Amino acid sequence: MKILYGVQGTGNGHITRARALSTAFARMPSVNVDFIFSGRQRDKYFDMEPFAQWRNYSGLTFIHKSGKIDPIATIKQNQFRQLFKDIKTLNLSDYDLVLTDFEPVSAWAAKRAKKPILGVGHQYAFHYDIPKQGANPATELIMKNFAPVNLGLGLHWHHFGHPILPPIADIPENDYDVEKSxxxxxxxxxxxxxxxxxxxxxxxxxxxxxxxxxxxxxxxxxxxxxxxxxxxxxxxxxxxxxxxxxxxxxxxxxxxxxxxxxxxxxxxxxxxxxxxxxxxxxxxxxxxxxxxxxxxxxxxxxQPNVKILYPDVAKAIANWIVEGDWNEKTRHDLAVELWQQVESPDMNNFAHIEKLKKRL
Missing domain, CATH: 3.40.50.2000 (Glycogen Phosphorylase B;)
Incomplete structure (x- = not known):
């Protein structure tokens, strides 16, 4: 299976998830993954060795100043003509699947070419009724159309009774003593x-x-x-x-x-x-x-310290993708399977596994 994986580069969280999934895919000899990143100038990325010959596009990004979005600067900064050109010219003929973490060039190119496209990322959790603040018709439109997919795997700290998956938490393998101060x-x-x-x-x-x-x-x-x-x-x-x-x-x-x-x-x-x-x-x-x-x-x-142990979500997603049966039922089954493995201080209040099963 040959996959094109598009990653939104404006936040390091998208890249962290991509690293974890890259590691999971690398263990599968039948899978070949190419990466594209957008939303940041190439020289602003760092520690990109896991992605081999990755490609970079301007994509879309949000400009911020002093802790808030600057809408005027955002409009001026984004190169919409270049975005449309990149979408039109991205060649997907060699790929079996396009995977996107809220990356618009890969998503819209796949939609244009009628290629199968899956989304993996936090933003796809917002397609469901989850806690929201500052939402309005414009933000809902952006969430649904910024990087459209055939099927999305949303990630969140809780499933909220929907087929949302736990986070991909890429934590250090070594143990270190905690300095309380x-x-x-x-x-x-x-x-x-x-x-x-x-x-x-x-x-x-x-x-x-x-x-x-x-x-x-x-x-x-x-x-x-x-x-x-x-x-x-x-x-x-x-x-x-x-x-x-x-x-x-x-x-x-x-x-x-x-x-x-x-x-x-x-x-x-x-x-x-x-x-x-x-x-x-x-x-x-x-x-x-x-x-x-x-x-x-x-x-x-x-504030007390809270510890929540998540399973290897990246590995589970990679296996689900390679199996090739991408539909709402298998996504639901994957969600239930993963939440059953979550360890938290209060599973009854936090995971609500039975409630999730009833919703599916």
Whole structure:
């Protein structure tokens, strides 16, 4: 089976999922996967070795400034003429299947060529009735048409009674001792100076702050570190908690590692606002609408650590894809099978397996 896998490159979570699925597919000698990425300039990607001869397209992206979406800059930045050209010229004749993680070039090219296309990603969970914040007809339209698929495998921290799968949590294999005073900070959508001003008064903890810094620096109890996948994974494993924007993948990894979580959603971004709401509703994390020292201090002292163990979702998805029986029933069966393997502090309240079975 030859697969073209399109990955949205605007967030590192999409790429993390692709790495996990790439590893699963690599164990299958009958499968050959080519990767395309879009939404980011090629020189802005890092640690891309698992994807071999990957290709890059401009695609579509959202421009943010000071923690919120800038709609005017977003329209100006996106190259719609180039997008249509890339969709039209992408040759899919050699592929048996197109797989997309909310990547528009591969999705629309497959739709145009009438190729089978499956979606894997958090965004496909929003096709169901799940906790949402900031949703409106425009956001619903974007979710359904940004990267359309024949069948989507949505991922979330809970199935909410629908055939949604658990997260693909790509956590470190090595065991590290947790430093209870260490807090990992990754707020890529925020002004770094404002982040440091917010953290500086909190002397009780050490903050490991990852961002687009030229070199490591230490400013009191705030340790600045340049982006590095391996270094980030190690510091995540050692940290007692995580402060981040409300993206899906990092929070999933933090929950599996048993870290306390505090998110600051990107303003105007329905997905992140909804993630923050889901965390609060499920009681597995806290959120703040603005960077606030008092909120962080209260979270540090009051929020318990939550640990949720997920099965190998990437392996299960890869097996399901290779089996070739892609329909709503087998997707439902896959969802039930995976949620039955989830280990959480309170399975009766968290998984609702029987409720899920009745809905299928």
């Amino acid at each position: 260490n807090i990992l900070v990754y707020l890529g959508f925020e002004d770094p100076e404002k982040v440091m001003q917010t953290l500086a008064p909190i002397k009780s903890h050490e903050f490991i702050f990852y961002g687009e810094f030229d070199s490591p620096q230490t400013k009191g109890n705030i340790h600045l570190k340049p982006l590095s996948r391996e270094g980030f994974k190690i510091d995540l494993a050692k940290a007692n908690g995580v402060i981040c924007n409300a993206g899906f993948e990092l929070v999933s990894e933090a929950l599996e590692l048993g870290k306390k979580v505090l998110v600051k959603p990107l303003k105007g971004q329905m997905e992140q606002l909804s993630n923050a709401k889901a965390l609060e509703n499920l009681g597995i994390g806290k959120s703040m609408s603005t960077l606030n020292t008092e909120t962080i201090e209260r979270w540090l002292t009051e």
